[in-house]
Amino acid sequence: MYHKDFISIHDLSPATMGHLLEVALKVKASPEKYEDALVNHTMAMIFEKPSLRTRVSFEAGMTQLGGHAIYLGPNDISLGKRESVPDIARTLDRMVDLIMARTFSHGSILQLAQFADIPVINGLSDLLHPCQAVADFQTILEKKGELKGLTLAFVGDGNNVAHSLMFAGAKTGVNVRILCPEGFDPKPEMLALARDDARETGATMTVTHDLKEGVSGADVIYTDVWASMGQEAEAEKRKAIFRPYQVNAALMAMAKEDAIFMHCLPAHRGEEVTDEVIESWQSVVFDEAENRLHAQKAIILSLMLEGDVE
Ligand code: CP
Ligand code: NVA
Numbered sequence: 001m002y003h004k005d006f007i008s009i010h011d012l013s014p015a016t017m018g019h020l021l022e023v024a025l026k027v028k029a030s031p032e033k034y035e036d037a038l039v040n041h042t043m044a045m046i047f048e049k050p051s052l053r054t055r056v057s058f059e060a061g062m063t064q065l066g067g068h069a070i071y072l073g074p075n076d077i078s079l080g081k082r083e084s085v086p087d088i089a090r091t092l093d094r095m096v097d098l099i100m101a102r103t104f105s106h107g108s109i110l111q112l113a114q115f116a117d118i119p120v121i122n123g124l125s126d127l128l129h130p131c132q133a134v135a136d137f138q139t140i141l142e143k144k145g146e147l148k149g150l151t152l153a154f155v156g157d158g159n160n161v162a163h164s165l166m167f168a169g170a171k172t173g174v175n176v177r178i179l180c181p182e183g184f185d186p187k188p189e190m191l192a193l194a195r196d197d198a199r200e201t202g203a204t205m206t207v208t209h210d211l212k213e214g215v216s217g218a219d220v221i222y223t224d225v226w227a228s229m230g231q232e233a234e235a236e237k238r239k240a241i242f243r244p245y246q247v248n249a250a251l252m253a254m255a256k257e258d259a260i261f262m263h264c265l266p267a268h269r270g271e272e273v274t275d276e277v278i279e280s281w282q283s284v285v286f287d288e289a290e291n292r293l294h295a296q297k298a299i300i301l302s303l304m305l306e307g308d309v310e
Contacts, residue, residue: 005113005120006299009130009167010193014201017137017171020298023309024138027301028294031064037301038067044092045123046072046101046112048079049229053265054123054131057292058100065297070096079108089115098304104230119303121296126160126230127190131299132264133164135291137172139284140220142291143260148173148201153218153255155179155245156272157238158186158207161224161264166190166205170197175204179214181241211244215254222262223247223272239271248274252282260284 003011012020027034043062045055055071062069077088079101085108092099093116101109101120106127113120122130141147152169154162158180166186169176176194178186185191185207194205208214215221226242227235252261261273261283269275278285301309 003303004117005122006130006303007109007113007120007122008128009133009164009171010197012171014171014173017134017168019308020134020295020302021138021141021172023302024134024291024295024298025141026309027297028138028291031297034065034297034301036066038062038065038097038304041065041067041098041304042096043067043069043098043100043300044072044096045069046077046079046088046099046103047123048074048101048103048108049124051102051123053289053292054100054102057296058123061293061297061300064293065300067097069100079103085111086115088112089120092116093118098300121299121303124160126228127187128164128167129160129264130164130167131292131296132161133168134299135295136165136222136262136264136288137168137174138291138295139262139288140174140260142287143284144219149175150219151175151177151217152220152222153177153179153215154222154224155214155247155251156223156242157184157226157228159224159228161222162186163190163194165222166194167197169203170194170201170205173201173203176206177214177218178205178207179211179245180207180209181245182209184241211251212254215251218255218259220260220262221247221252221255224264225266225268226272242272246272246274247277249276252277252280262288265289 106125
C-alpha cells in the first residue's frame with residue numbers, strides 16, 4: 001500500500017482504495033492463498049473501548065494469516081495513564097510487528113504511529129473508523145456490482161463512522177449525504193477534506209437536515225447509534241433530538257426500491273433503526289460484519305507485504 005500506517009482513508013489515493021477493495025474480495029474468495037503470509041508475526045491490539053467485531057475480526061484475521069494477536073484491554077495497559085503513549089509505542093515496536101488501536105482521542109493513534117516504526121492501524125477513534133468503511137464499501141460493491149455513481153445516505157450523528165464513509169465515498173466516486181439533526185453535522189474540517197478528495201472522482205458530499213432531501217433516490221441507507229462510546233451521559237438527551245431520524249419502514253420507502261440497509265453494529269433496535277428494517281430483506285448488516293474480517297486481512301497484508309498484494 002506504500003504507507004506505513006492505516007489511519008484514515010483520506011491518506012489513500014483512489015487507486016489504492018480500489019486496490020484494497022480488490023484484495024479484500026480476493027482474500028474472501030481464496031483465504032487459503034494467504035494462510036502462511038504472516039507466520040511468526042504478532043499484532044498488539046490496544047482497546048480503550050469495548051468491541052465485539054473489531055477485536056474478533058482482527059484476532060481471527062491474524063490467526064488465519066498464520067500469525068498471532070494479543071489483546072490489551074483498558075485494564076491492561078491504561079494508555080496514557082499507567083504509561084505514556086510514546087513509551088507504549090516504543091516498547092511494542094521492539095516486540096511485535098503491527099499495532100491496532102481503538103482509542104478515545106484520535107491524537108493517541110497519531111502518536112502511536114509517530115513513535116512506533118511498525119505499522120499502526122486505526123481500529124476506531126472518536127474521529128474516524130476507517131476499517132469499518134473499507135468493509136462497508138466491499139459490501140456495497142458485492143451487492144451493487146460497482147461503486148461509482150451510487151448514493152449513500154448516512155442517517156444520524158455526523159460521527160466517526162460518518163467521517164470515514166465520506167472519505168470512502170470521495171475516493172470511490174460514491175455520493176455521500178449526511179442526514180442529521182441540526183447541531184450534529186460532521187466536523188467541518190472532515191467535510192472540507194472529503195470534498196477536496198472527491199474532486200478527483202466527481203462524488204458529491206452533502207449535509208442536510210431534511211429527511212426527503214437526504215434519503216430520496218439513495219442506493220444505500222446507513223445508520224449508527226445516536227450516542228457513541230464515550231457519549232453515554234448524553235444518550236437520553238439525544239434520544240429526543242434524533243427520534244425523527246429513525247430508520248423505519250417509512251424512511252426506507254423514500255429511498256430507491258432496491259436500496260440496501262447498512263449499520264456498523266452494535267444496533268439499538270427501536271432507536272436508530274426498527275426491528276422491521278434491520279430484519280428485512282434490504283438489510284445487509286451481517287455481511288458487513290463478516291467483511292470486517294476480509295477487509296482487515298487485506299489491510300494487514302497491504303501494510304506488511306512489500307509491493308502489491310497479489
Ligand atoms: N462495528 C464495530 O466496530 O463493532 P465493535 O465496536 O463491536 O468492534
Ligand atoms: N459511532 C460508534 C461506532 C461503534 C462501532 C461509536 O463510536 O461508538
